[in-house]
Amino acid sequence: MKSHARVVVVGGGVMGVGLLYHLALEGWTDIVLVEKGELTSGSTWHAAGQCPHFNGSLNMTKVHVYGTQLYPQLEKLTGQAVSWHGCGGLRIATTDEEVNWLKQVYGLSKLANYEAHIIGPDEIKQYHPFLNTDGIKAAFLTVTDGHVAPADITNAMAAGARKLGAEIYRRTLVTDIKLLKTGEWQVVTDKGNITCEHVVNSAGSYCDVVGSWTGHNVPIANMLHHYMITEPLAALIELEKELPVVRDPYSHAYLREETNGILVGPYETATAHVCWDGKPPAWDFESELVPPELDRLTPWLEKAAERFPLFGESGLKNIISGAITHTPDGVYLSGPAHGPKNYWMHCGASIGICQGGGAGKYLAQWMVHGQAEINMREFDPRRFGNWATKDYTTEVSIADYHHMYYCYKPAEQHQVGRGLRKSAIHDKLAAAGAQFSQIFGWERARWYDKTGKGEAYSFKRSNWWDAVKAECKAVRERVGLMDLSTFAKFDVKGPDAYAFLERICANRIPAKDGGIMLGHLLNENGFIESEITVTRLAADHFYVLSAAAAQLYDMDQLCWRLKQGERVTIADVTDDFGVLVLAGPKARDVLAACTKADLTNASFRWLTGKEIEVAGVKGVRSLRVNYVGELGWELHVPMKQLPTVFDAVMKAGAPHGIQLFGTYAMNSLRMEKAYRGWGSELTNEVTLVEGDMERFVNLDKDFIGKAATQRSKQQGARIKLVYMTVEAGNNDCYGNEPIYQGDKLVGITTGGAYGHAIGKSLTFAYVDPKLARDGEAFEILMMGERHKAQIAPQPAWDPKNERLRG
Structure with a gap:
């Protein structure tokens, strides 16, 4: 041997x-x-x-x-x-x-x-x-x-x-x-x-x-x-x-x-x-x-x-x-x-x-x-955390076995093995009609049902349609509030924290306290491993956020990139903070009623963050950024005190018509803004060049995957991400629908949604770079029928980001 x-x-x-x-x-x-x-x-x-x-x-x-x-x-x-x-x-x-x-x-x-x-x-x-x-x-x-x-x-x-x-x-x-x-x-x-x-x-x-x-x-x-x-x-x-x-x-x-x-x-x-x-x-x-x-x-x-x-x-x-x-x-x-x-x-x-x-x-x-030619995320063992106990595994595996030939419709999930991870306001959301889905053990609201009937699952638009439309319009026209406590959250600290993040991220790390940036961790081949948001709280303290499902995955991505001798500590603080997303034209008015902090543009600009006191709760990490494309803040609140801040914001928002919203509305709103999603548009199968994300690459510094990113740019992308409007029927793109020009298969969708504020169905797709031209026409095979689609030249909503900066 x-x-x-x-x-x-x-x-x-x-x-x-x-x-x-x-x-x-x-x-x-x-x-x-x-x-x-x-x-x-x-x-x-x-x-x-x-x-x-x-x-x-x-x-x-x-x-x-x-x-x-x-x-x-x-x-x-x-x-x-x-x-x-x-x-x-x-x-x-x-x-x-x-x-x-x-x-x-x-x-x-x-x-x-x-x-x-x-x-x-x-x-x-x-x-x-x-x-x-x-x-x-x-x-x-x-x-x-x-x-x-x-x-x-x-x-x-x-x-x-x-x-x-x-x-x-x-x-x-x-x-x-x-x-x-x-x-x-x-x-x-x-x-x-x-x-x-x-x-x-x-x-x-x-x-x-x-x-x-x-x-x-x-x-x-x-x-x-x-x-x-x-x-x-x-x-x-x-x-x-x-x-x-x-x-x-x-x-x-x-x-x-x-x-x-x-x-x-x-x-x-x-x-x-x-x-x-x-x-x-x-x-x-x-x-x-x-x-x-x-x-x-x-x-x-x-x-x-x-x-x-x-x-x-x-x-x-x-x-x-x-x-x-x-x-x-x-x-x-x-x-x-x-x-x-x-x-x-x-x-x-x-x-x-x-x-x-x-x-x-x-x-x-x-x-x-260092990577496979397909997206391996659905097979990755780190999709399960320690919340997947022996009892949970047995109960849910039996249920999955029972449903081997059952037709699960989009968003439909097992109803056993639930309630494992909840934010501190879960019961308040449930009382408001939240329809929950499970993500990495967390219960997260998809939409809010005031009828008490729950969701009628279908491959086509279902009974959630009107409710989600109202949620989207509330965010666009007034103000909405969402519980996003499911974020994976990390504190990266130490004398070398800045240099460490600079080395592993393709984008420039904020050089001033309070700065926020969107960054990507690439492998040596230049392909996208992770997407993170980094807020500089101090010269030696950075607050890193990523997707709920990536909690263990991104902890590894950070830890595995540390070099021997680097003076950096990485702590998972996911369960320490609950998160409220307050967004909409009236967001500043609502938050101002709950805090003495100066929320004006002069003091609190877009893409900045600081710790403030909200509703008497100190140490609220307030980030002026969101995934829905409106004036607003993410409020990262110590989890035990989340109910206090939630109640205060809801009370302050009542005169402005505040409305709770869930992930269905968030997906619609992010599609209107043409925001990419990790795991759908951005995967280990593509480079930042191919994902049309070059504005988040800083080639003036060294970072892991830089040489490969430069090659992707110089040699030309194999495929290119495009943003399209679709003449949809009674369903929208889920992702992985084939795209045609005539009888030729020329691309694949990555995901989509109906944009309620602009009245159009939207999708992202990867196509041959030669076809990535404004106005280029295609047909998408959806549920057995072809639907016309056309590349849009810019985000359907607020393309100049004027509302975010308001």
Whole structure:
């Protein structure tokens, strides 16, 4: 056994082996995989091997599509036989909203470049003559996906990795992982220790245990999942072509042909539970199954027999019942763990066979090159914080399992595992009708419902429309108040704090106390990692803000960029401050009634901040900046005293018609101002030049990513962000809609909203730079229909920022 390696991957399932293979393909060959049993002996070997293309996420779709392109070629690439069944698939829709979902995903199929068609019930028989089409409104037909034998692709990728120089140690139990003083990791096994630069937790059902050795929280649940295979049927033996895999929301199951029989795998919508009473499996648990529980599956099996009557006419041959890992949001964990560098997660996949190849490819790119070619944020383990406790993870993972084939509409979320993080005025907002969504554990108001009915979720404009319109008009015409306590907040202090921030930010750090700037942290390739707002409170004290979902991510971005010897401390103060956004033409009048501070332009200019006393509360960090494009302030108040300031502002605002507003209105208002969003317009896939953000780059100083930013500017952008008006119907751009000129695909939207103040639907999009001309016309495919769009020359609202400076 090696004593040193560049990378050690812990776990020999499809995820770990897929990563090993792709690291070797990227040129890293001093790599090792350690597996306590045989390859695939955890949950991989008993998986059904489904490889679907249908998915509501573009980046996840790219992961899936890569797998279905790789697996048929693996035998040729590695010399290891692979049983690939490219039979295609049918995703059934039984409601109008499910049909809308098919239409949305159809747009993604164009961007991900796989063949798909939406067909009616009468056409289904051409592809699946045995399916009962009662209650079916439409189906999503995919042509090039299918299913594969899990052990085949895992062993093939292992063979390929070995040929490229990787080593695999089977029957070797990892018992501990330690961080050394050198910054390296030591992997302790029963056959010796390996010191490495990078360690990867790909331990499948054991990944939470392995993570606990180094203090990492790994939110996974081992769900019990069944599928069964019938005896061979004459009707299937006689078929010339294999039937497509069916995914049916009525029976909440996948149904397919398997060795001339029928395979049915239900995701029960009730009674699902974790394996082993939530405890980790024993270390000697390998290629074993869990006792089946067919009785409680009867309701879903009966529905499966209705949908696929042949299933009810045949006897069962095999029953597979085993553990599959599941995260609270159903998305695997892949990326850096929070804390010391070079500890990577690559686990938690519930559809791991399909995802193993693509997940390995894109994480390998991230590890080797510092970034992947797709946006990895939805896979990043740091999307969960310590609020994702074991109880939370179990409860929400079960709910997610129950909803595997449920059609979640935009903004719709699980209703379990809620109320984990609340601002101090949460109950006051709830009493006012706040409709909350969960973001990084926080409850944050989307909009305010005075009817008491709550939101009717839909792919189209719904019952929130008029309420959000009123909220937007209140901000534009009078004054609005929003709770944005969810901001990630950091105090960066020390004698070297200014020089540190200057070195890591592309923009110039304020040189005077009270200055505020918008900055971006880039990687060495010049691509955008983070967007932060920096306020200089003193020469050695800077207040840094970023997105709620980026709390752990940006803490790492800051800490990992520190150089040895720099006299800087970085403290996460997110929970210490609540935040009120007061914005609108009357904002100064309202705040003036609550403070003795001078709020005039002469004393308190736009893009400045200072500590003032508000409603008797001292130490309120007041920043004259906001994301809605109006005169206003962000009031960062000690969290315990937030109710005092909130009540005072609401009282002072009553004569001016103050109104609470939420994130739906904020999105509409920011789109009118053409403000970019981190994670939508600004991602690790683009440079600041491509994101049309050059005004936030200062090339007169050195910063991380400067050389690459200059190259992007000199060589010309690959793509360019543009701002457009859209002739929308009853829905607006969500993001990831394809853009056409004639029959040519020329771009992709990043997000959008209806601008209530200007009466137009708006979107951002990336297009070929040659097409980024004012007035250039396009068509956007939205919900199956093309809508005309045109590039706008300037922000739709207050393009000269006169209202902000008022």
